[in-house]
Amino acid sequence: MNTIEYLKAVKAATGITSDYxxxxxxxxxxxxxxxxxxxxxxxxxxxxxxxxxxxxxxPLSVIAQANAERAxxxxxxxxxxxxxxxFSESFRNLLLGCGPRPA
Structure with a gap:
């Protein structure tokens, strides 16, 4: 996701309709x-x-995406x-219970 997609997702998840x-x-x-x-x-x-x-x-996934966008x-x-x-791979492996655990 990028910033614009995150904003749309926040609006959808919260039922917010106005930018205010x-x-x-x-x-x-x-x-x-x-x-x-x-x-x-x-x-x-x-x-x-x-x-x-x-x-x-x-939070690290959203922070990393924001930093990638502003690079x-x-x-x-x-x-x-x-x-x-x-991070995504480590987190996915942790949730599935396979692969190395993140340090």
């Missing part, structure tokens, strides 16, 4: 929600934590994407 209510729920301004929806910016780590709580996701170089983006992939 979404801003209040995320603890940001209405203009911040507008910028997030336009794709020019992404979540702060704190907002990513709130999104993860609302959607019942592991300034392809190398940085690749590193954060790698973190997401490693």
């Amino acid at each position: 209510a979404l801003a209040a729920r995320l603890g940001v301004t209405r203009s911040a929600v507008s910028r997030l929806q336009q794709g020019g910016v992404t979540f702060s780590d704190d907002v990513a934590l709130t999104v993860a709580e609302i959607l019942k996701l592991h 300034k170089t392809p190398e940085q983006r690749e590193r954060w994407s790698g973190v997401m992939e490693k």
